Amino acid sequence: MVEVDNEVLLLNNLKIELPALSIVETARPKQLFNDKQVEERLSPISGIHEYGPYDSTSTDQYLKRSFDEIELFVFYPQGESKVFSSLKYLMELMEYGYNRLTSRIDVDFDGFKQEFRLKRVHVPDRSEFISYKLGELDRVIQDHKELFYSSFRGGSIPIAIVGGTSHRSFYQNREQYIEAKRVFTSMDIPSQYVSYYEIEDSGFGLLWQVQRYYNTKSNPLGFALWNLSLNIYGKAGGIPWIVRQNISPKTNEVIDFSIGIRFSRIPNQRGYVLGHAVILDRFGKLSGTLTTRPLRLMGMKLSKYQAFRFFQDILIKALSDERVREIYGKGKREKINIAIHRLSTFHLEEIEGLKQALNKIREEVNVSEVNYGLISIIRSPLLALFDESNPYKNVVYGTALQINENTALIYTTGPLTQRAKRSMSYPIIASCVNLARRNSPFQTMSEVCNHILNVAALHWQTVIQASVRLPATLEFAQNIAKLASYGIQLKTGSWLEKTLWFL
Amino acid sequence: MKQKLTLNIMVNEGDSLVNVKILALRAKRQEIRRKWNAKSLRNYLVNQGIAHAFHGNFMWICPVDGRAVENLDVNNLMQEVFGASKSVVIRYLDLTSDEVWNPIGIILLRDALRYALISKVKSSSSLLVTPRCEVYEKNFIQAWRTIGVIAGVDLSRIVRINGNICVCIKLTYECYDGLFRRVDDPSIRVRAISRVTKITSDEYLARMSSIMQKILPLNVFISNKRILFNKWNRIIEKGVVRETLLRWLK
Numbered sequence: 071m072v073e074v075d076n077e078v079l080l081l082n083n084l085k086i087e088l089p090a091l092s093i094v095e096t097a098r099p100k101q102l103f104n105d106k107q108v109e110e111r112l113s114p115i116s117g118i119h120e121y122g123p124y125d126s127t128s129t130d131q132y133l134k135r136s137f138d139e140i141e142l143f144v145f146y147p148q149g150e151s152k153v154f155s156s157l158k159y160l161m162e163l164m165e166y167g168y169n170r171l172t173s174r175i176d177v178d179f180d181g182f183k184q185e186f187r188l189k190r191v192h193v194p195d196r197s198e199f200i201s202y203k204l205g206e207l208d209r210v211i212q213d214h215k216e217l218f219y220s221s222f223r224g225g226s227i228p229i230a231i232v233g234g235t236s237h238r239s240f241y242q243n244r245e246q247y248i249e250a251k252r253v254f255t256s257m258d259i260p261s262q263y264v265s266y267y268e269i270e271d272s273g274f275g276l277l278w279q280v281q282r283y284y285n286t287k288s289n290p291l292g293f294a295l296w297n298l299s300l301n302i303y304g305k306a307g308g309i310p311w312i313v314r315q316n317i318s319p320k321t322n323e324v325i326d327f328s329i330g331i332r333f334s335r336i337p338n339q340r341g342y343v344l345g346h347a348v349i350l351d352r353f354g355k356l357s358g359t360l361t362t363r364p365l366r367l368m369g370m371k372l373s374k375y376q377a378f379r380f381f382q383d384i385l386i387k388a389l390s391d392e393r394v395r396e397i398y399g400k401g402k403r404e405k406i407n408i409a410i411h412r413l414s415t416f417h418l419e420e421i422e423g424l425k426q427a428l429n430k431i432r433e434e435v436n437v438s439e440v441n442y443g444l445i446s447i448i449r450s451p452l453l454a455l456f457d458e459s460n461p462y463k464n465v466v467y468g469t470a471l472q473i474n475e476n477t478a479l480i481y482t483t484g485p486l487t488q489r490a491k492r493s494m495s496y497p498i499i500a501s502c503v504n505l506a507r508r509n510s511p512f513q514t515m516s517e518v519c520n521h522i523l524n525v526a527a528l529h530w531q532t533v534i535q536a537s538v539r540l541p542a543t544l545e546f547a548q549n550i551a552k553l554a555s556y557g558i559q560l561k562t563g564s565w566l567e568k569t570l571w572f573l
Numbered sequence: 574m575k576q577k578l579t580l581n582i583m584v585n586e587g588d589s590l591v592n593v594k595i596l597a598l599r600a601k602r603q604e605i606r607r608k609w610n611a612k613s614l615r616n617y618l619v620n621q622g623i624a625h626a627f628h629g630n631f632m633w634i635c636p637v638d639g640r641a642v643e644n645l646d647v648n649n650l651m652q653e654v655f656g657a658s659k660s661v662v663i664r665y666l667d668l669t670s671d672e673v674w675n676p677i678g679i680i681l682l683r684d685a686l687r688y689a690l691i692s693k694v695k696s697s698s699s700l701l702v703t704p705r706c707e708v709y710e711k712n713f714i715q716a717w718r719t720i721g722v723i724a725g726v727d728l729s730r731i732v733r734i735n736g737n738i739c740v741c742i743k744l745t746y747e748c749y750d751g752l753f754r755r756v757d758d759p760s761i762r763v764r765a766i767s768r769v770t771k772i773t774s775d776e777y778l779a780r781m782s783s784i785m786q787k788i789l790p791l792n793v794f795i796s797n798k799r800i801l802f803n804k805w806n807r808i809i810e811k812g813v814v815r816e817t818l819l820r821w822l823k
Contacts, residue, residue, distance in 0.1 A: 081730065082679055451743055456580075457774070465774070
């Protein structure tokens, strides 16, 4: 069970101050696909199509792509002929591309290899698809593990595409998804689950959509194929785009690390939870993830010592990143800015533990100043704005409303322009616990809102802009926490740690 | 340029919640008779027009039906709830103060709001109130062969605003069958509800408005105080759109 956290407590404690109610100045995050990109605003699809993913052209030795080849391996459950045939069609689309059916809600896709500027993508032929009996995937993988290893040895990244009849919206057949994730993660192989979920008169999942597309030629697939490719690319360790984590457009100050923290209960072990952290660097690149040893918690509240250990481990992990070492190696920089996000509130003991960890780290890395911003997030829909001057009354993405001295509503999702018709979205509520205090990197609410928008723009799981509500730190940590609640975790030191294996 | 934004809150326009007269019974939650559990006790007391909260060795109670505290039949209540007499004192509390708000204030206010909503819709056959302070309109906004979805407003989120209180209103949905029984199967519910929730803000407002106009004005009594809700959206008067935002809106 993933932590619901004490969000209710934070909600109950929220105070609105009428004199503070005002629109906060924000700047829309700039997603960079290339260092020479001239356009201010590019959607992920046009950015990748025009420039390729960011790491394919980057000259920075730490950001540039470390692979040029991907090898796909396709798995399907025995006896599921519809899954098999949909997978066959899907692989054809991934290899040869797709022409949009309509101009409005569809988009072209030139094939995975072309769009993502890869030298080689091996898409298996239907005869190479591997079938497995449900519950026996482990054995099948053992029989084929040499295939994966030879792929690694040949310089490719192997990715397992697993078809099945489970879908995230339904509990039925959930064990299929869990089995696939558990088996491949334990073998350090990134996997992508694609579902075929059929109901009486309709269906869900990409494979179902593909089948329908081939049967009726009426189901637009462009966005779904882009999303799948983006997920596969992220799981191989690619960086499709970056967002520079500037605190404000007016200064050169950056947030060096953003850290998101979530908790999950350990199944069948009452009272014990795991803490999960996701670390993003100053470009929004994933620096790593960290899961604690089992913690005995009362009410999802870390003790001072637990917080000290947890934050110390996170900071050590963040600072041990190759690129980070280059920049912050002993005495090279004088200041580090860190933003820490969590749902619900930061308890006093946790803050004390964090301070202790920061002091220890400060001595070790020899920097004179470590600034930290503590940001509590409320994701439950509570307050919403309506724009009377908008024909649909929708509030534009990026709008922020300050509701008290250190809290604001922020629209991390929503229409990009005022006239765009899009379904209503709720803002998140962000509260900077130590706004404008000593050692806080954030001095104004505008800086806090910009930071949240910057981190939320790193939604590498979808090409649809402004569609993920939570900052990437918390969104990713939530995925890791969900998998951990099913007992799925990375091995220590796994290479997957710097990939989006959890998507 | 000024941008006119509205916020989905209804602010109390009645009495302030300072010096609210509350009865404190020296009793713990564990002392209640075995026939009650937390839910059934709350249902019973709200139906009697009484709000309650347990905190710090006391049961805090007050009438929410407009009666004065003195008119409560406390002895009868104690027998019914505890099967024994308890010592009683009268306290005057500031329900929105930091110490009182979480353990007592918000709980009593939710009970009071729930009672007020039940009383308000008693005469209306088209509305339905749930224990979680949700008010649904009994018309399917979309129906299929055997099931349909109804829309309602969730009024359970009470937030402090400048020493006063406001309720944050949210649209909510439920899935019912043809005989107006709640559909429990989550896969059917999720499917049905997800088909009606992808709407623009103006459609959202229209749905909310049709229910809110049947609820407002709403008088909520809590002991010696009367809370009044008249409007459900607040205009952000200070909403000056800065240059960067203007650029986005073009």
